[in-house]
Amino acid sequence: MNRETQAEKRDKSVRSVTRLTALAGALAALATAAFAGLAASGAGHTGNATAATPAAATAAPQVTTTAESDDNYDYNYSTSSDDDTTSSSDTQQSSSPVTDAPTTTSAAPVAVSGGS
């Protein structure tokens, strides 16, 4: 009887460990899913307007130590006008590299673009 009790205790202990393991696994799966969701939403802003250009294929920087390493290389200078332009909110948009092509004109030039 005493031996049966000890066996039952071992069984209970095993079942308990099993339940805890399952619970931990479920929590881990939940955390993984949540992280994947966050990662996906992050990818949304880094792979935006310039995705079709070869520049967008540039390898992600691997050497930066900042919390938001992509920010170092993604800078929306087209819409910033004051000094404090390096905040992460400014860097989360990329300006398009393209513009309307020039046209020919017979007007007298107001400026010269050449090497300097």
Added chain:
Amino acid sequence: MACETASFSALGTTAAVTVVDGQALPEALALVQDELRRIDETCSRFRDDSELAFLNRSAGRPFVASPLLLEALTVALYAAARTDGDVDPTVGRSLGALGWDRDFSVVVARREAPRLRIVPAAGWKRVRIDRARRTICIPARVEIDLGATAKALAADRCARTVHSATGSGALVNLGGDIALAGRPPTGGWPIRVTDDHRSDATAPGQTIALAGGGLATSSTTVRRWRSGGVEVHHIVDPRSGIPASEVWRTVSVAAADCVQANSASTAAIVRGEGAVAWLERAGFPARLVRPDGTTATTCGWPAGEAA
């Protein structure tokens, strides 16, 4: 309404501001002069007292930078990333080793050419920016040169500032790096593209009209000097530390702003034969001139006569 222009010397080149509303010119000129003074104090490689000079002497220690230097370096790293390292701000020692170690007027004037040395760029990925602490860290013996992008950034900032302050359409031209803001004149801004920004409107080239954005021209024909018995130019391939092969003598690029135009035109010179395909893929309208004067164009840039 006739456009009005004022010009002056700054950043080792010619600066000019053109406004659609002539009455806005005095204010526009003051704004541009003030902006360029700040850029020079911050980003010059040839002033011992510039903030960049202090950064270059920081020898691997975190350097607390001003917002303007952080912005200029961020733009330079952005250009490096977008061009796969063809435009690299760590070429400071490469240029110095080739003999461009002080203001260019001094380089061309000195009688004795320095010994030619070849020093590849340290590599832009070794530059660290910590936004939270507003610090920059570059390894010891790495020298940052912002010449490729700071001038274009200055043009963009100036054009936006002038338009914002005066309401007038504005064109800012810094040694051929052109930024546009606001409403253009009827038919667009007429601009001559040629080898040398100091040329007049009759120089060989092409006159085009642009409605907005930026335009930059890079050329191997203007900034040249002798070093170690050979003639070199200033557009260096960062990977080798050697001036780029002269597959193209001049490249002009139109883009959404001047920084992107400048980065692409410089990268095109460095890329040589691969430049046309790269510009096409990136969507940059461009005009490329070979040493013999024949031209190639991309992305809708209008065909023109040989240069």
